Amino acid sequence: MALDGLLVRLLLVMAVAAAVASGVPAPPGLAVGFYNESCPHAEEMVFAEMQEIVRKDVTLAPALLRFMLHDCFVRGCDGSIMLKSRNGTGERDSIPSYSLRGYDEIDQIKAKLEKECPLTVSCADIIVMAARDAVFLTNGPWYEVETGRRDGRVSSDYDANNDLPGPNNTIVDIKIYFSFKGLGWKDIVVLSGSHTIGRAQCITFAEDRLYNYTGRGIQDPTLNKTYAATLRQACEPGLERDTTPVEMDPSTPYTFDLGYYRDVASKKGLFTSDQTLLDDPWTREYVERMAAAESPDEYFRDYAEAMTNMGRIEVLTGDNGEIREVCTAYVD
Incomplete structure (x- = not known):
């Protein structure tokens, strides 16, 4: 590594080390209970689907928990991990995501919500809710999740290859x-x-x-x-x-x-x-x-x-982004 690159890394580490803990502020438009009026049964519907998914295959609980990190660390929590690319250049085509599982399950949950509340609940929020439920269904904590995210329309394997931490990282x-x-x-x-x-x-x-x-x-x-x-x-x-x-x-x-x-x-x-x-x-x-x-x-x-904190990374809210009818839409 060049000397300049090493100095940049050291400065970044020093900056991180100065913080005892993070405190990511809640973006405007993100709130607990965001769907209380527009789709009041959204969270319980996601949970009911997750119960059935985990009952059939417990290995999908950690898979869907991992799904949230892969979505949030690449362009923020915007559901872009779900997007399909016809030329193989989407996030889901990246090296870190080659073994990712859960696409069909997120689509399954989305389809149920579309019948109840058309074009209301974002794929990005479903991913966050499913991750929380995956933790709870394996005897972890139950916690309130903020919702109100909207879906992004950009998905890049380049971003995923460069933004996701890896298993061999120091x-x-x-x-x-x-x-x-x-x-x-x-x-x-x-x-x-x-x-x-x-x-x-x-x-x-x-x-x-x-x-x-x-x-x-x-x-x-x-x-x-x-x-x-x-x-x-x-x-x-x-x-x-x-x-x-x-x-x-x-x-x-x-x-x-x-x-x-x-x-x-x-x-x-x-x-x-x-x-x-x-x-x-x-x-x-x-x-x-x-x-x-x-x-x-x-x-x-x-x-x-x-x-x-992770669920607040670079979210799209308000007039930004969209609410997709199908999470695995094609982007090219």
Whole structure:
């Protein structure tokens, strides 16, 4: 990296480190209960659909939670992750989104809402509500969600390839990604706890963590050796696209709890981006406190706040954007 580039990165990290926590202000037009008059049963309809979706396939709960991050970090929470591109240049065509699941389920929920309240509830809001319900349906917290977002009409794989944090990022990288979105260190460590539910494919971590750490052909020395041996049984070396799924929190993979923090504190974080939380004094202290906590109450409160912060990223409200009838419309 050029010296100028390194200085820019260091300055950005210093700016992020100066903030104890983020506080993203609520954009005008975003409010709890936005649909109380225009579509009063919107939230309960989304929840009813999510209950059925998760009942049939519990793996869709973490998938739809992940869906919100992929939407919000790229051009803001505007539903653009749903848009289809005929020439393969949309967000859903990007490298970070290749394994994303949930498109059909968001369309399913949207279709039910269209029958009840035509052209009223945005795809962007459905994604945010579905994420909240996914957390609750896996024994996580229930929290109020702000609604009133409108849908965007621009979807770019270039944006997604450059704006989404990745599993091999260091804490320095992650702070930069989050700072660009107005989020701070606490949002990082709290939202990372979403990895307490769900699975990841071997291709997303095995090369870096198990077989070729920093290109040196060794195992990541920060990874618990016993855990690494277990992972190697699932993920074979040398496979270019090993899609074998591995649970991110092996002890309770579909229960939203503090297991993730206990894993990270024991050097059993699946991704580099998980384990690197121990490389920063503020995020490390939070990990260690949650790992030792007897109750998830503090974490659940923090999680509701962090999800609210993420849900405010670059939203379209008022006369901006649109309300799409079909979330997976084509844009070219």
